Amino acid sequence: MPWDEALVNSLVYDKPDPGEGRVSTYVSAVREALTLALEHDPRVFVLGQGVDDPSAMFGTTRGLQQQFGSQRVFDIPLSEEGMMGVSAGAAMNGMRPVYMHNRPDFILLAFNQLVTHAAKFHFMDNGTTDVPMVVWAAIGRGWGSGAQHSQAIHGMLLGVPGLKIVMPSTPYDAKGLLLSAIIDNNPVCVFEHRWLMKKDGVVPEGLYRVPIGKGVYRRRGKDVTIVGASHAIELGAQAASLLASEGIEAEVIDLRTVKPLDEAIVLESLKKTGRLVVVDTAWMKGGLCAEIGCLAAEKGFADLKAPVCRVGLPDVPTPAGYTLEQFYYPDAARIAAAARGIVRV
Amino acid sequence: MPWDEALVNSLVYDKPDPGEGRVSTYVSAVREALTLALEHDPRVFVLGQGVDDPSAMFGTTRGLQQQFGSQRVFDIPLSEEGMMGVSAGAAMNGMRPVYMHNRPDFILLAFNQLVTHAAKFHFMDNGTTDVPMVVWAAIGRGWGSGAQHSQAIHGMLLGVPGLKIVMPSTPYDAKGLLLSAIIDNNPVCVFEHRWLMKKDGVVPEGLYRVPIGKGVYRRRGKDVTIVGASHAIELGAQAASLLASEGIEAEVIDLRTVKPLDEAIVLESLKKTGRLVVVDTAWMKGGLCAEIGCLAAEKGFADLKAPVCRVGLPDVPTPAGYTLEQFYYPDAARIAAAARGIVRV
């Protein structure tokens, strides 16, 4: 069955996740998505530094070259900008590259091709060129990643028209969103988080998609809304548990996609709670925290009962030592404290 | 007199501008700042594509090579990333480069050196390295600049710790902020706007600084606060005039610096007006508009009487034709309409 048809027929789950079924790890979920895409669509190929090496991109590409050949799964030179352009050029000419990076930091070398080329060609060409490519990277944290190996860059890209950005937090979403990203006819950035890689979760077999642009409730509550994505919303969910024990019912929204943003779900929740904590794996200034905080002030103003809170990174580069990192990265306790602060306003 | 001493003794004007005095153009103001810096400090040098050519970077570098020699004012290869690294390396070793670009779009090629190197070295080196460099560019607009020659990128950089970003709107500020940027011991981006280049204004002779990180009132009012910088606040001021004729008194804040942001002035104004319109030359999502909107929801919440409004670019790449541009770029009328909308809430 050709890819398109298979996908049209594939399930699109609207629920957060299927609740029960086969459990697998985050890494396997990503690998399954790649495997399915490579199986179903000859246009899909996977490239990236070391995708065929024994470390296999955290294991997500393990065995793929053996299975699909070195034409379709291959290692590349250390040339981030060049290979971003190569990916874009291949995508413009009927292929569907999945370009994988160990760390988002390395994508900064390729901003010109990503931001000024891949994201804009469809518009500049008046719709005659599609650029169906996936740019995948896993955000680093800890063990000395430091200032140059730990940057979450999605905040920088929110203002780039033509791009989509997904940031899964569960194995289920990792598979379903990656499949959606590969099927999408636009450049889609998939930002994973290293600390999610070992996570387990229910992951259905076969093709399914998690829709791009749709957030999901991870927990229902009436007192405060905690919004975020990826590892940050993991912590958000933990914070909600802490709060529950104090009688504060937090609603937790996992955005899953940060561009285009599911504004409706945030505003819907705000209508009920009137209180907002935005959590992010990146810096608080000018990024996702700011965007959602501003959204609340703009379109959710009538519902807002307390100041918006941001919980993300301070305006400081990442220190390399765990000794300083402990003060740097917010945890569930800090998110809970933020929520507590505004619930009591 | 050595530079440092001259500067310590130089004036720092806190007023928006001196009101009266010699009038000169924006371009001359920039050239004067460069000339003074080159004269006073042997560590300062100016580099950039075509800085010594007859076009002379909009005229801002005209005559500088003749005056200061080709060792201190020089043309460079088309190697944006490389030359950003060269500038950073020179800055780390006792020089004060001013690296000029025709358009901010070209800085996207150099994000790795700017974001991951220049901005972070001081922190990574535990304060033992300073990186006193200026990255200058003029935002393009109109005459077919299009998607690849018109990007205002300051929104992408707000979340980069270690950077400073100034965006003058008057000849007076252009000179004073550029001097402050050159004297600053950190990497400072100076984003000019092409549409300001021909503007006239009062520009004192000699050395003076406009402080980095300080906004300024361009107009006092009590009904609504219009905040922005660069060409956007020009339009904001025009909008305020329109509003005045309808009896709406807008307060206009020119941020002048967008990182670090003068939060105090925005919050102070909000205390009075309770209403906020944020204007920007860049995209509305996730950038300066979002940051200030979020700030209001976060620290100015108690004063907010109406939803925050953003007026900037839609989530669309820049079209090349003036025929579409007319719908794309907001003007004073659109800012006024936004203000009107929330004042009547």
Add this chain to the structure above:
Amino acid sequence: MTIRYPYTGEGARGFDRFAQSHSGAKLLGLYRSMLRIRRIEEEIERRYHQDQMKTPIHLVIGQEATSVGCCAALGETDLLYSSHRTHGNYLAKGGDLKAMLCEMHCRINGCAGSRGGSMHLIDKRVGMAGTSAIVGGAVPIAAGAALAAQMKGEDHVVVVFLGDSTTEEGVASESLNFAALKQLPLVFFCENNFYSVQSPLATRQPARDLRTWAASYAIPAVRVDGVNVLAVLEETQTAVARARSGGGPTFIEAPVYRFRAHGGAGDDSRTGYRDVAEREAWERVDPLTLFSGFLMAGGMLDERATAVMEEALAAEIADAFELALASPIPVEADLYRHVYAD
């Protein structure tokens, strides 16, 4: 009077070697194609000050032989990627003149719907595949297009035009490396006109032979006289044949000269960045007069035939401008189209 970058080719003598491989009609066709580009450029230039074309222009007057010679070696399905200096490539590749002029007048029926402007001329039906206004931007994209062709087993080749300054962009080196590594069906066509805007090569690169740069990636690298349309055609044919047969990429350096300013109408040599004498020296080897002289000497072209050609071109060009000026402009809703593909 300083001629910093002298012409070093063979001039008119250079045609002899190649002429016999082509029919008279073919030769005339090449000439006509160059003349057409010249006349279109001149008309654009003449009208530019009227401010109807609110778009930057980068004229190729003086550089017609590279576009025409190169494209003559390509089939319609072969792809061409270009930089900001698009006009010649677009026309030589068979792009629609009307759609080009509509684009330059910011009309909805422009080849890019008025979103691209003159630096973004495309015509996919004839393989004018894409351009970038960012120096070097199109180079890796062309490599990606060549990779796609290779992966799909298609037999078209890809050509990417780059200027001399483009060789300074790191991404150009990265693209050479990848093309060589994968033996991509790709031709790097470098028009070395010795300037980047108003910056001479000598302020941007050490004295060197550009071919050694490409050769250092084990890519065959040749130099060809860029004012000789037949020489360009021949070298491109060799490169294309190599690419098509799986022999990998080729780098072609063609020294040329632009007779006008980097952008806009008219020449700007008098501003001093280059000597007027340098331009004049190159004008003496104008690719058009050189080739028409050769054709005339060989009896393949005469005054009358030239006049007929000129007349037809003038009519075509006038028509196209008329259409462009009469064409509709976009409406607000058009702005929001095609931000994302469905």
Add this chain to the structure above:
Amino acid sequence: MTIRYPYTGEGARGFDRFAQSHSGAKLLGLYRSMLRIRRIEEEIERRYHQDQMKTPIHLVIGQEATSVGCCAALGETDLLYSSHRTHGNYLAKGGDLKAMLCEMHCRINGCAGSRGGSMHLIDKRVGMAGTSAIVGGAVPIAAGAALAAQMKGEDHVVVVFLGDSTTEEGVASESLNFAALKQLPLVFFCENNFYSVQSPLATRQPARDLRTWAASYAIPAVRVDGVNVLAVLEETQTAVARARSGGGPTFIEAPVYRFRAHGGAGDDSRTGYRDVAEREAWERVDPLTLFSGFLMAGGMLDERATAVMEEALAAEIADAFELALASPIPVEADLYRHVYAD
């Protein structure tokens, strides 16, 4: 058994040519410096699994001769920039072992206050000027440092270490071009260990001679046996003399081999990306055993002297670890320091 990248140098015979230029003390000093690095690396490796050093490590075991040979040609005011593989450079340049180990234990008194980690070892007092954890990141910065030296009329030179894969980064080409254009006092020292993490050179570059890459920018480019500390010293001296006298940059390629995994402790050859036999073949030309063999044969070193050396080193290293483990960790306020310079 496949040896993809064989050793092609002269082995022990390679020392003869150089030895007479140096005093015995000098030769012993070089050996001691290499041995010291080896022993430090081994101790780091031995302790790594204890999880006290929560920092990535990129061991230089097998690559000591390049750092030591190169730094022996430098004065204290000459600057060295490095990549992620910092340990050897830092130590050979005279960096403080204690500050290094404190850094690797994330202590406040680390050479970068625990903000940089093992990939960011600096010691400005001895010219260990800076590093980047981004491949290629330090290369243009080093060029900028050389430009600063040139502009200020200072007579120090700058050396930048780069790996083989770094030559694929566009910015490395850009840096060569600029260095050649300005004739900067800069030495590009390329340690070609044939791998980038676990990717062999052949999957990243066409078959070529790396020297041609640098030479294409009109930069003198030489290859030197990277396991021969004296050859490295000699070539670096030539390059440094050229740079210091205004003769511009040099590119040195030194084939070497890393005996351990790209990162972390232990070798990972058994995972299959390279053959264990390849490592073993290179271990037979271990720069330390090769050189100690030479010194012993020449009567400059004996068992006893070696034992004395080893003992002193062991004590120094134990001390340094002890200090590191006993050193204070930063407090929260330290996080907010040095985001901006005053």
